[in-house]
Amino acid sequence: xxxxxxxxxxxxxxxxxxxxxxxxxxxxxxxxxxxxxxxxxxxxxxxxxxxxxxxxxxxxxxxxxxxxxxxxxxxxxxxxxxxxxxxxxxxxxxxxxxxxxxxxxxxxxxxxxxxxxxxxxxxxxxxxxxxxxxxxxxxxxxxxxxxx
Numbered sequence: 001x002x003x004x005x006x007x008x009x010x011x012x013x014x015x016x017x018x019x020x021x022x023x024x025x026x027x028x029x030x031x032x033x034x035x036x037x038x039x040x041x042x043x044x045x046x047x048x049x050x051x052x053x054x055x056x057x058x059x060x061x062x063x064x065x066x067x068x069x070x071x072x073x074x075x076x077x078x079x080x081x082x083x084x085x086x087x088x089x090x091x092x093x094x095x096x097x098x099x100x101x102x103x104x105x106x107x108x109x110x111x112x113x114x115x116x117x118x119x120x121x122x123x124x125x126x127x128x129x130x131x132x133x134x135x136x137x138x139x140x141x142x143x144x145x146x147x148x
Contacts, residue, residue, distance in 0.1 A: 027080040028054045030101045035119035049124040052076065058085060061128050069132040083108065087135075 035050045047069070049061040060072040076085035083099040086092050096111040104121040 027078055028052075028056065030080070031078050031083070031099065031106065033121055034124050035106050036122035036124075037117055037119045039117070048119075049122075049128055050119060051124060052078075059124075061124060061132055069128050070135050071132040072135050082111075 031052045032054045033052065035052070037046075037048045037050075039046055044065050047063040049059075049069075051059040053059075056075050056077065058074055058076050060074075061069045062072070063069045072087055074085055074087040076083065078099065081098055081100070083097040084093060095113070097108040098111060099106060099108045101107075106119040106121070107116060108119065109116040
């Protein structure tokens with residue numbers, strides 16, 4: 001009988017552990033996918049493709065003005081509201097966001113600033129994935145660093 005109770009308690013803990021993982025996975029499933037935003041900042045045109053993967057990694061392709069797309073990678077965390085990330089070179093994103101997915105839109109509100117962007121669900125074109133240049137280094141003026 002003791003063994004049965006021990007196994008039952010163990011099974012309960014395993015089930016609770018899996019339930020908590022499922023919650024996180026559902027948050028990642030909400031935001032995962034490929035997103036697109038186009039607009040202007042300081043009279044400069046910008047195009048951004050952003051891919052969030054369910055393994056907590058991301059790909060960012062950004063085009064500033066008439067330049068080429070630049071490719072950045074890294075990891076992110078998303079708890080269903082708060083979105084933060086770190087680039088592959090260990091630099092944190094410039095901003096943290098409160099993010100919500102509404103259908104085919106990803107609304108990202110900057111934490112601490114009165115600014116938000118709305119991305120639209122859109123696949124990253126093959127040409128963008130295949131024909132991009134290296135990321136800009138931090139020695140370049142701040143306005144030309146990664147968008148996030």
